[in-house]
Amino acid sequence: xxxxxxxxxxxxxxxxxxxxxxxxGEAAAVSVRSDERVQVGAxxxxxxxxxxxxxVWNGRMNxxxxxxxxxxxxxxxxxxxxxxxVQLIRWPHLHVLGVERERMLGTTVGIEALALYVPFRLAGxxxxxxxxxxxxxxSVGYRHLAESFQAxxxxxxxxxxxxxxxxxxxxxxxxxxxxxxMGASYVAAVGSLDGRRGVGTAHTAPVTVTMALAYDVTAKxxxxxVRHTDVATGEPRFVQAVNEGRRFRIMPVQLLSQIRPFDxxxxxxxxxxxxxxxxxxxx
Amino acid sequence: xxxxxxxxxxxxxxxFAAASGVAQAQVPAAVTSLARPPSYLPMxxxxxxxxxxxxxxxxxxxxxxxxxxFALRDREAYCAEFAVFDxxxxxxxxxxxxxxxxxxxLLQAMANMIRACGYSEGATxxxxxxxxxxxxxxxxxxxxxxxxxxxxxxxxxxxxxxNRRAARLLVEAEHANDTHPVDIFDAAPMTRVRPFHAxxxxxxxxxxxxxRAFDQLVKTVDFREGxxxxxxxxxxxxxxxxxxxALLFAFYDYLLSLRAQPQLLAERHGGWHALLRLSNGDTPRxxxxxxxxxxxLYLPIDELGPALAARKLLTPxxxxxxxxxxxxxxxxxxxxxxxxxxxxxxxxEVTFDFxxxxxxxxxxxxxxxxxxxxxxxxxxxxxxxxPLEVRAAAKTLAGIYEGITIxxxxxxxxxxxxxxxxxxVLEAMDDITINEDGAVFGAEACK
Numbered sequence: 001x002x003x004x005x006x007x008x009x010x011x012x013x014x015x016x017x018x019x020x021x022x023x024x025g026e027a028a029a030v031s032v033r034s035d036e037r038v039q040v041g042a043x044x045x046x047x048x049x050x051x052x053x054x055x056v057w058n059g060r061m062n063x064x065x066x067x068x069x070x071x072x073x074x075x076x077x078x079x080x081x082x083x084x085x086v087q088l089i090r091w092p093h094l095h096v097l098g099v100e101r102e103r104m105l106g107t108t109v110g111i112e113a114l115a116l117y118v119p120f121r122l123a124g125x126x127x128x129x130x131x132x133x134x135x136x137x138x139s140v141g142y143r144h145l146a147e148s149f150q151a152x153x154x155x156x157x158x159x160x161x162x163x164x165x166x167x168x169x170x171x172x173x174x175x176x177x178x179x180x181x182m183g184a185s186y187v188a189a190v191g192s193l194d195g196r197r198g199v200g201t202a203h204t205a206p207v208t209v210t211m212a213l214a215y216d217v218t219a220k221x222x223x224x225x226v227r228h229t230d231v232a233t234g235e236p237r238f239v240q241a242v243n244e245g246r247r248f249r250i251m252p253v254q255l256l257s258q259i260r261p262f263d264x265x266x267x268x269x270x271x272x273x274x275x276x277x278x279x280x281x282x283x
Numbered sequence: 284x285x286x287x288x289x290x291x292x293x294x295x296x297x298x299f300a301a302a303s304g305v306a307q308a309q310v311p312a313a314v315t316s317l318a319r320p321p322s323y324l325p326m327x328x329x330x331x332x333x334x335x336x337x338x339x340x341x342x343x344x345x346x347x348x349x350x351x352x353f354a355l356r357d358r359e360a361y362c363a364e365f366a367v368f369d370x371x372x373x374x375x376x377x378x379x380x381x382x383x384x385x386x387x388x389l390l391q392a393m394a395n396m397i398r399a400c401g402y403s404e405g406a407t408x409x410x411x412x413x414x415x416x417x418x419x420x421x422x423x424x425x426x427x428x429x430x431x432x433x434x435x436x437x438x439x440x441x442x443x444x445x446n447r448r449a450a451r452l453l454v455e456a457e458h459a460n461d462t463h464p465v466d467i468f469d470a471a472p473m474t475r476v477r478p479f480h481a482x483x484x485x486x487x488x489x490x491x492x493x494x495r496a497f498d499q500l501v502k503t504v505d506f507r508e509g510x511x512x513x514x515x516x517x518x519x520x521x522x523x524x525x526x527x528x529a530l531l532f533a534f535y536d537y538l539l540s541l542r543a544q545p546q547l548l549a550e551r552h553g554g555w556h557a558l559l560r561l562s563n564g565d566t567p568r569x570x571x572x573x574x575x576x577x578x579x580l581y582l583p584i585d586e587l588g589p590a591l592a593a594r595k596l597l598t599p600x601x602x603x604x605x606x607x608x609x610x611x612x613x614x615x616x617x618x619x620x621x622x623x624x625x626x627x628x629x630x631x632e633v634t635f636d637f638x639x640x641x642x643x644x645x646x647x648x649x650x651x652x653x654x655x656x657x658x659x660x661x662x663x664x665x666x667x668x669x670p671l672e673v674r675a676a677a678k679t680l681a682g683i684y685e686g687i688t689i690x691x692x693x694x695x696x697x698x699x700x701x702x703x704x705x706x707x708v709l710e711a712m713d714d715i716t717i718n719e720d721g722a723v724f725g726a727e728a729c730k
């Protein structure tokens with residue numbers, strides 16, 4: 001028995017996605033969703049896994065992600081673990097061996113075995129105040145779907161998810177930055193659902209857009225001016241560089257909107273708006 | 284800042300060193316014009332190396348000031364041999380040293396430690412490497428000086444290293460017999476390169492010619508098991524060509540003269556023009572000298588030097604080439620930084636053009652990527668590969684290399700305390716671009 005399910009990478013929506021892959025550190029946030037859920041979440045990135053080849057690097061991989069988000073329905077007052085992840089390697093270009101739970105995909109427990117993403121630069125170089133990256137890639141793994149967790153049908157599926165995402169940041173001033181992401185993906189799942197015979201299909205195609213404002217309250221601003229004397233004129237000029245050290249940022253507003261024109265994988269609402277406030281301590 | 288006059292003194296001293304070198308060399312007046320740089324003392328004999336060592340050590344002394352307590356607890360470790368084979372994992376070892384010393388007195392503290400270490404190879408190269416770490420991560424200015432000035436200090440430390448290393452090689456060559464340890468001449472092709480072939484071949488399969496170009500490119504880069512030095516064959520080839528060595532030496536002298544006359548750096552693409560003058564317009568030779576002899580840091584003197592010495596093949600010219608080639612890498616970088624401009628369309632970073640051809644400039648400081656690939660592009664073109672094939676091969680190799688090293692950049696950035704994710708990706712993109720641009724130029728120049 002096999003079911004082919006198609007959906008977008010709704011994991012963008014588990015928290016405000018604008019600070020997912022490209023911002024490492026600790027974060028905590030409170031969200032209010034238009035489907036009448038309130039969520040509280042936190043994440044941390046840890047350097048636990050040593051490099052396998054000590055001839056090349058004797059440090060740790062700086063890659064392990066641990067995160068969780070608890071949600072509560074306004075109507076029922078029932079609290080549940082909406083999302084969780086423990087993943088050995090979660091870099092922007094590589095995900096390896098993660099155990100996850102994701103209400104947005106109706107998944108009570110799943111395994112992301114491997115994901116590879118290739119980033120392409122749309123804008124920005126090292127000293128620029130703005131950057132944008134296009135990431136194309138795919139992940140593969142296993143999901144246990146449950147009707148009690150907003151899946152349309154319970155069952156076990158293997159999945160492959162090609163995806164495309166644009167992530168960017170624009171520094172509005174040395175402390176205030178605007179973050180954004182836009183993403184879509186496609187999940188093909190094969191497995192048994194509801195014990196039905198034959199091949200079933202389920203598909204969805206959400207489009208996810210997030211925007212966030214981050215205000216840096218660290219003592220030194222993120223960017224600093226570096227003096228460079230022009231050899232032709234002798235005049236001082238100034239270029240930009242990034243200050244050392246981790247940044248403590250508050251995120252006064254993050255907005256996420258997701259539209260699913262069709263969805264036979266989950267019982268999620270077809271359009272979702274999430275408003276969030278939070279803080280992060282990141283590089 | 285109180286240390287600025289001292290740094291200025293060092294700059295003057297380095298410039299004076301060049302002048303005193305002129306005084307000791309016998310140079311016809313006709314070749315001291317702008318078109319032909321003055322000749323400086325060649326680093327090809329024990330006597331000349333000792334003369335230069337005396338100069339360099341006195342500059343370090345004057346920069347360090349009065350002897351001060353050793354800035355780090357483990358003096359022996361700082362003075363000891365500095366192994367670079369595991370250079371990619373140095374961050375965890377080195378960065379804590381930087382953090383222990385107040386940044387604005389770091390350079391002088393290093394000079395003081397080098398002096399206390401007796402100007403050992405380990406202390407000089409370790410200090411240079413630490414400054415490189417700051418520079419690579421755009422933190423050199425946190426020492427309180429402009430970047431180009433910091434690089435003058437770095438290059439003085441590195442030249443001391445080259446000086447001591449070259450002197451040791453002369454002794455090794457003198458005592459060489461028929462037996463020697465396994466070295467780069469004995470090393471087999473690197474097995475770790477096989478995945479490069481496998482992965483790199485994949486996107487090129489649709490164009491068999493590009494696939495052949497990629498294979499040839501990897502063959503020319505010629506990584507060897509147990510060694511970091513690439514281009515072994517090409518390097519030995521250039522070391523056998525007197526005209527290549529003559530151009531290298533003339534270019535090195537030119538760079539030293541630029542230090543003494545920084546106003547010459549105001550000429551756009553002036554360094555490239557000088558190279559064309561010095562080579563009589565022989566672009567392939569320029570690409571061999573810049574792309575092979577001069578872009579491999581200390582690796583040739585580290586890995587090829589002992590192998591040549593052991594076989595009694597280390598002629599004075601080759602010793603001078605290993606010294607000059609390594610130092611050219613650092614000097615080009617230093618002078619590039621001083622000559623760099625802040626342009627209206629890229630107001631947040633320095634744009635480099637001085638050593639690049641007239642049609643090219645970059646905000647990426649890694650000039651060696653450009654000329655490594657220009658050399659490769661030239662060689663592949665001479666072997667009959669089309670420009671598009673050359674470009675695809677170079678871009679593929681650069682993409683694989685950056686894709687692999689980004690895994691190391693991420694934890695390294697965390698150790699240093701910088702953005703671990705976005706900047707490594709953006710830097711990798713910059714590097715792929717400059718690699719590709721170099722290959723395109725080399726292909727065009729040699730068609």
